Amino acid sequence: MTIGEALKWGIKKLTGSGVDPVRGRSPQGDRSTAFGGAASNGVDSPALDAEVILAHVLGVPRAELYIHPLTTLLPAEAATYKILIKRRFKREPVAYITGHKEFYGMDFIVDKSTLIPRPETEMLVEEALKAVKARNTKTLCVVDVGTGSGCIIVSLTKILNQISRHKTLHFFATEISPQALKIAKLNAKRHSLADKIVFRKGYLLKPILSNLEKTVPQSRLLITANLPYLPTAEWRRAMEDVHYEPRQALDGGKDGLEYYRHLFEQLKSWRGIKKFANVAVLAEIDPHQVNEFTTLIKSFFSRASLSIKKDLASLDRVAIAVL
Ligand SMILES: C[S@@+](CC[C@H](N)C(=O)[O-])C[C@H]1O[C@@H](n2cnc3c(N)ncnc32)[C@H](O)[C@@H]1O
DSSP: OBHHHHHHHHHHHHTTTTOOOSSSOOTTSOHHHHSTTTTTTOOOOHHHHHHHHHHHHHTSOGGGGGTOTTOBOOHHHHHHHHHHHHHHHTTOOHHHHHTEEEETTEEEEOOTTSOOOOGGGHHHHHHHHHHHHHSOOSEEEEEEESOTTSHHHHHHHHHHHHHOTTSEEEEEEEESOHHHHHHHHHHHHHTTOTTTEEEEESSTTGGGHHHHHTSOTTOEEEEEEOOOOBOHHHHHHSOGGGGGSOHHHHBOOTTSOHHHHHHHHHHHHOGGGGGOSEEEEEEEOOGGGHHHHHHHHHHHOTTOEEEEEEOTTSOEEEEEEEO
16 A cells, blocks of 8 residues: 555545544634534544544654655554544544644643643633733742643743743642643653643642742742633533543533632632732633633632633633733
8 A cells, every 4th residue: 555545545534424623623612613513514624634644654744745655555554554544533533643732833742631732722822921021020930720731831831931031930730630740741851841840730729839838929920721611511512522532621510610710719718829929810711701701700809800812713712810
């Protein structure tokens, strides 16, 4: 079987299977396109998926497939390719098949314990960087709660270490899933940041509160959070691909805001919060949750200033609350 033949076979196999595009589909994103009943006639990308899988098997960049279409696959390569195409046919996300996902221009290891990083989450990183640049504090603590693959904290640590050399920076990440935390640590190591980020297993902010209390008074605290925000009923209705991802990463309880509610509860009852000059929470939300999220935050912090940023699809995506 040549590369060209393999691609044709893979595309044919995946065509009509209702697979999702490798990019752009956002199970935590726009609910109108990402969920409700799109499973059988979703936007397919069999060609892209077959290419990505074949390039992964051969260990070459995707573009190279078209430079050498007549090269014959080794029997072991052909066999592996067929197995992986069959996994995709059963709706397993491509990122779990290849074990990788690009986020903010960096490569991240993913497995079934981690959410697959979404393109819209890159906005959270963008906004966090803008928030840091806008305020000139010498000491900054960044905490990523529910770090998953570590995509947010690793990207922020990498960039802030490059652009804010004069600042004292502390980076923390928490995660409830031990296996996901392992992957996040691996990703930090891969990007040579293992010694720069403190990873802790536990419930939201709890495992790092004592670390935060030890930092310099009047520091600035920036919390990034992409917590599970799908209402349970919606998670149940989600497409098959989404159910490959951990429920713990997606199901946000009855109204989808259970974890954000607990996060604000923790912050409100934490006495250490007073030592910080400024506390900002940047949260990724579902575009349909803006009103409920606003009410929620005001119920804990009545004087918080809140702004909502839109993503590239013009959907409300990141809430920035300065407490
Ligand atoms: C939506 S995923 C986001 C993962 C990653 N931050 C990203 O943006 O790709 C939410 C993450 O929060 C974790 N999580 C859920 N409940 C948690 C809790 N109570 N405390 C800490 N982490 C939690 C999940 O295991 C999951 O990794």
